[in-house]
Amino acid sequence: MLLEIEDLSVSFRNDEGEVNAAAVDVSLKLDRGEILGIVGESGSGKSSVSMSVARLLPSPPAFYPKGRILLDGVDTLTMPLADLRRIRGKKIGVIFQDPMGSLSPLHRIGDQLVETILLHEEMSKKAAEAMALEWLGKVGIPDPIVRAKAYPHELSGGMQQRVMIAMGLMLGPDLVIADEPTTALDVTIQAQVLKLMKQLHQSNSGVLLITHDLGVVSQMATKLAVMKDGRVVETSDDPSAFFEMPEHPYSQGLVSEAKRMELES
Ligand SMILES: Nc1ncnc2c1ncn2[C@@H]1O[C@H](COP(=O)(O)OP(=O)(O)O)[C@@H](O)[C@H]1O
Ligand SMILES: [Mg+2]
Numbered sequence: 001m002l003l004e005i006e007d008l009s010v011s012f013r014n015d016e017g018e019v020n021a022a023a024v025d026v027s028l029k030l031d032r033g034e035i036l037g038i039v040g041e042s043g044s045g046k047s048s049v050s051m052s053v054a055r056l057l058p059s060p061p062a063f064y065p066k067g068r069i070l071l072d073g074v075d076t077l078t079m080p081l082a083d084l085r086r087i088r089g090k091k092i093g094v095i096f097q098d099p100m101g102s103l104s105p106l107h108r109i110g111d112q113l114v115e116t117i118l119l120h121e122e123m124s125k126k127a128a129e130a131m132a133l134e135w136l137g138k139v140g141i142p143d144p145i146v147r148a149k150a151y152p153h154e155l156s157g158g159m160q161q162r163v164m165i166a167m168g169l170m171l172g173p174d175l176v177i178a179d180e181p182t183t184a185l186d187v188t189i190q191a192q193v194l195k196l197m198k199q200l201h202q203s204n205s206g207v208l209l210i211t212h213d214l215g216v217v218s219q220m221a222t223k224l225a226v227m228k229d230g231r232v233v234e235t236s237d238d239p240s241a242f243f244e245m246p247e248h249p250y251s252q253g254l255v256s257e258a259k260r261m262e263l264e265s
Contacts, residue, residue, distance in 0.1 A: 001070070002206040003030040003053065003175055008067030010048045010230075013060060022048035024230045025066070032174065035197075035207040037221030037239070039214060039254065045230040046210045047097075050177050052077070053208070054092045055084055071175065090120040093173035095165050095181040102164045103152040109163050110136075110148025113170070120171055135166040138196060140189045158185050165193055169200060176200060179210040194220055214258035218243055226251045 010023040023045040030036045069076045113132035136144035139162040182190040226234040236242035
């Protein structure tokens, strides 16, 4: 199994010492070749769980009262930081909502991509530069040669998002964690990016796809989990059956709301 999240609880402790349980007893499994969609309203704990997989939550305030996160059998919550750094990018590719959190403001985007490639792959600088340009093109950035020289703040939010997507996908990670990867993008680019993610999973990666957009889940996911108030309230290995007949009342609400919005649009 690529990823096994077992009884994971994630909490945050604030300055007053009060504890907020963001995720409680979450168990999820993801194998190679699968796309696991996690849906649920804002604040339901989706990002807390997904960021924990690569141990990317600031700790403190985050801590783990309980649980394990096994990536190919090794617990990412307890593995040495040096090992974790090696697998971030190469074995785990992450795409988060906030591109500026993942890009360095001080370096040109082309250089950032090249640096990441060279950190993990044995290839010449020239080959890495060619690969970076190729990926900027793949995620729909026009004029890659020109844009590669830009600093992140010189790009629009949508363009920054695409750079981050290139960063997350280009090394062909075993596990892709995508948290609302396309929410800020227009429909055409969204479709292009989702297609890239689909290709990756067909090449035997596992994808953890977090989105509030049930349309994206129904297009993409091979299995899904619904979260509410930090807990997984329903899982399904058959998304089309789920959309026909969700079991949990909360899921029923989500699905009928999504269908209503689709009718309106
Ligand atoms: N860095 C943080 N510090 C403190 N509390 C946080 C932090 N990140 C998330 N939380 C809290 O954890 C809960 C779950 O949030 P989150 O995992 O972001 O949900 P979702 O991704 O589903 O919107 C919320 O109550 C949120 O306020
Ligand atoms: Mg979130």
